[in-house]
Amino acid sequence: MLGAIIGDIIGSVYEWHNIKTKDFELFSDDCFFTDDTVMTAAVADALMKGGKAGDFIDAYKKWGRMYPDAGYGARFGSWIHSDDRMPYNSWGNGSAMRVSPCAWLMDCGFCARTGMWPTNGRDRARLSAEVTHNHPEGVKGALAVTDAIFMCRFYVGGYGNDMGNPINERMTLDEYKLKIKEYTERKHGYDLSRTLDEIRPAYRFNESCQDTVPQAVTAFLESAGFEDAIRNAVSLGGDSDTLAAITGSIAEAAFGVPDEIKAKALSFLDKPLAEVYNRWEAFRSISG
DSSP states (O other), X not given: OHHHHHHHHHHGGGSSSOOOOSOSOSSOTTOOOOHHHHHHHHHHHHHHTTOOHHHHHHHHHHHHHHSTTSOOOHHHHHHHTSSOOSOOOOOBTHHHHSOHHHHTTSOHHHHHHHSSOOOHHHHHHHHHHHTTOOSHHHHHHHHXXXXXXXXXXXXXXXXXXXXXXXXXXXXXXXXXXXXXXHHHHHHHOOOOOSOHHHHGGGOOOOOBSTTTHHHHHHHHHTOSSXXXXXXXXXXXXXXXXXXXXXXXXXXXXXXXXXXXXXXXXXXXXXXXXXXXHHHHHHHHHHHO
């Protein structure tokens, strides 16, 4: 959750004023949280209330109405303020930018013991998307981000095997990045063959999962640390806050978040968002 919030806030000032460089001020006085942070908080809130379909719908509408000017897409904004509780076949990147809390409910120890992927958080990730973004691309984007976060958690945690296959030594960062790349391409069908330098020149604003999630994953794959991952994502241009939110959510699981970046980002949150973040951190520590 924190990585998504940080990416959103840092990328907020570049969404409509794209830059194509990694050399920029990380936080400025003009930074702000957007719909990416609000809806990530909504997912966390829904999970803490049980993570059923109705919980996600209620949370999206509740938090969306609390922050009506956070920058939602037109269709999602209309849905928030309507009485409609049905999905609308969206393939937008909103399903991917908000999903990160689900990945932290997945039990790494279960995977280490059984060689099977835990379904608890992954099923909730699917559901978190499907209540609005029930187009196959919308669901796929959310699951791809969830899977990348879980794989980072598993390998960083040093569980002593390769998703059920025993290994003799703990994987290096480069080794498990390659595992994530191969899995994402095989499981989700995304093309991760292009480098950031190849993507950057022609990349423009795009609200789809299919043209946001692969780029965000690549920004993580080419990173050397948390801050570097955020800088990679913002440097692509495009939907900068959402790109950085997705990349940040994966990078948090791989690298952790430096204390000074965490403190600065949280200072941008108002009381309701800070409260749900603190509740989520307490909930996550209890749930494992």
